[in-house]
Amino acid sequence: MKQQDFQLNGSTPPSPSAAHSFQHGSIRITLENSELWKSFHKIGTEMIITKHGRRMFPHCSIRLSGLQPSVSYVIMVDVIPVDSFKYKWKKKQWEVAGNSEPQPPCRTYIHPDSPAVGSHWMRQSLIFQKMKLTNNTLDQHGHIILHSMHRYLPRFHVILADSPYTVRWSPFQTFTFPETVFTAVTAYQNPKITKLKIDHNPFAKGFRRGGPRSQHERPSSKTPVKRLTKVRKTLCSSSPDLQRMPSTSQAEAKQTSVPQTLKGGHHAAWVQELDSSESLHTELLELQECDFSCEEQMVPSSTACQPNRFPLPSGIKDPADPLFHAPPPPLGQQQGYHGNAADWSQYPLFSYSCW
DNA sequence: TCAACTAACACGTTTGAACGGC
DNA sequence: AGCCGTTCAAACGTGTTAGTTG
Numbered sequence: 365m366k367q368q369d370f371q372l373n374g375s376t377p378p379s380p381s382a383a384h385s386f387q388h389g390s391i392r393i394t395l396e397n398s399e400l401w402k403s404f405h406k407i408g409t410e411m412i413i414t415k416h417g418r419r420m421f422p423h424c425s426i427r428l429s430g431l432q433p434s435v436s437y438v439i440m441v442d443v444i445p446v447d448s449f450k451y452k453w454k455k456k457q458w459e460v461a462g463n464s465e466p467q468p469p470c471r472t473y474i475h476p477d478s479p480a481v482g483s484h485w486m487r488q489s490l491i492f493q494k495m496k497l498t499n500n501t502l503d504q505h506g507h508i509i510l511h512s513m514h515r516y517l518p519r520f521h522v523i524l525a526d527s528p529y530t531v532r533w534s535p536f537q538t539f540t541f542p543e544t545v546f547t548a549v550t551a552y553q554n555p556k557i558t559k560l561k562i563d564h565n566p567f568a569k570g571f572r573r574g575g576p577r578s579q580h581e582r583p584s585s586k587t588p589v590k591r592l593t594k595v596r597k598t599l600c601s602s603s604p605d606l607q608r609m610p611s612t613s614q615a616e617a618k619q620t621s622v623p624q625t626l627k628g629g630h631h632a633a634w635v636q637e638l639d640s641s642e643s644l645h646t647e648l649l650e651l652q653e654c655d656f657s658c659e660e661q662m663v664p665s666s667t668a669c670q671p672n673r674f675p676l677p678s679g680i681k682d683p684a685d686p687l688f689h690a691p692p693p694p695l696g697q698q699q700g701y702h703g704n705a706a707d708w709s710q711y712p713l714f715s716y717s718c719w
Numbered sequence: 720t721c722a723a724c725t726a727a728c729a730c731g732t733t734t735g736a737a738c739g740g741c
Numbered sequence: 742a743g744c745c746g747t748t749c750a751a752a753c754g755t756g757t758t759a760g761t762t763g
Contacts, residue, residue, distance in 0.1 A: 412755090412756085414724095414725085414726095415724095415725075415726090418754085418755090419754070419755090421754095421755090452722080452723095453722095499724090512723075512724080513723080549723090550723065550724050550725080551723075551724075551725095551756095551757095552756080558756070558757095561755085561756080562755085562756070565754085565755070565756095566731075566732060566733095566754095566755090567730095567731065567732060567733090567753085567754040567755040567756090568730095568731085568754085568755045568756060569730080569731050569732075569755085570729075570730035570731050570732095570755075570756080571730085571731095571755075571756055571757075721763105722762105722763095723761100723762085723763090724760105724761080724762075724763100725759100725760085725761075725762090726758100726759095726760090726761100727757100727758090727759090727760100728756105728757080728758085728759105729755100729756100729757090730754105730755085730756095731753105731754085731755080732752105732753080732754075732755095733751100733752080733753070733754090734750100734751085734752075734753085735749105735750100735751090735752100736748105736749095736750095736751100737747105737748085737749090737750105738746105738747085738748080738749105739745105739746090739747085739748100740744105740745090740746085740747100741743105741744085741745085741746105
């Protein structure tokens with residue numbers, strides 16, 4: 365896959381054309397399936413959330429470099445709100461539908477290999493394929509809890525720690541990619557997104573045109589062709605830009621065979637421990653004093669969480685996003701910029717962990 | 720009435736146990 | 742006994758759709 369990297373520092377805006385790799389200090393992180401993400405982002409990425417948890421597609425797949433080969437790291441992902449609005453899909457585009465709802469508990473997904481030494485992390489790409497999103501605020505499975513019709517951004521954390529127990533006190537660095545912004549939905553709104561998902565996700569192969577049978581062609585379907593199916597058909601025949609693209613998902617899936625440093629039982633023990641650690645759940649992040657241009661940022665002590673007042677991180681600009689009509693304040697000024705301390709200061713880190 | 724949500728469904732993929740051959 | 746490749750069923754993940762909820 366074609367990749368462009370750029371070096372990030374606090375004062376130099378990156379080139380808008382190279383927004384899918386970040387470097388903090390010596391650590392560099394690259395979004396492996398950036399092109400796929402961008403093809404979704406152009407349309408307005410949507411992620412289904414369900415009560416029992418739904419995987420993300422595209423997956424978050426990253427490559428790390430610049431780690432100390434023999435030092436242990438924990439790699440985490442969390443998902444933060446992009447803004448303080450709720451959206452609705454109206455007349456083929458997203459519109460603001462009011463203020464966001466109070467944010468659910470912020471949870472963090474720890475890569476199952478964690479902790480592992482730098483050489484391990486750098487050996488192959490990391491795929492957060494099993495991370496699941498849910499709208500069930502009472503979820504007991506450790507899935508990431510989101511609100512439907514809200515916009516979110518995944519964050520990747522590289523933490524210098526040899527155990528999830530110690531991440532609170534460990535130096536960490538945080539990375540984001542603007543093209544991974546998505547809207548959480550309980551049912552797809554934009555039929556173009558549905559088509560892209562079907563074309564690229566192997567699990568949706570059964571719905572591909574020219575595939576075995578589409579839903580409305582099955583014998584069991586006794587009802588007239590529904591609206592979405594109609595739209596999908598129209599799109600398939602009329603949109604050249606939505607013609608089937610070369611699938612990357614199979615290749616992605618095959619990259620997941622990362623040697624395990626720890627097996628299931630051990631992981632489960634950690635989950636339990638972390639779940640029961642009330643302090644960790646409720647520890648909130650205070651980054652106001654942190655300088656993101658520094659190579660390391662210390663996991664802070666507790667502070668108050670005010671999730672609804674998250675200012676738009678400046679890296680979240682959607683320059684090619686005709687589908688979103690967010691009211692002022694305007695989206696950020698720099699694409700691919702990791703943001704300053706204030707941007708990220710009001711969202712908790714490491715408040716929950718799961719596998 | 721309508722938008723958002725849920726659950727059941729059919730279909731395809733993934734996973735892992737069982738088996739046989741070497 | 743150990744390794745490797747194949748087979749197959751169960752589990753899982755997917756979008757679709759009818760029905761429910763507010």
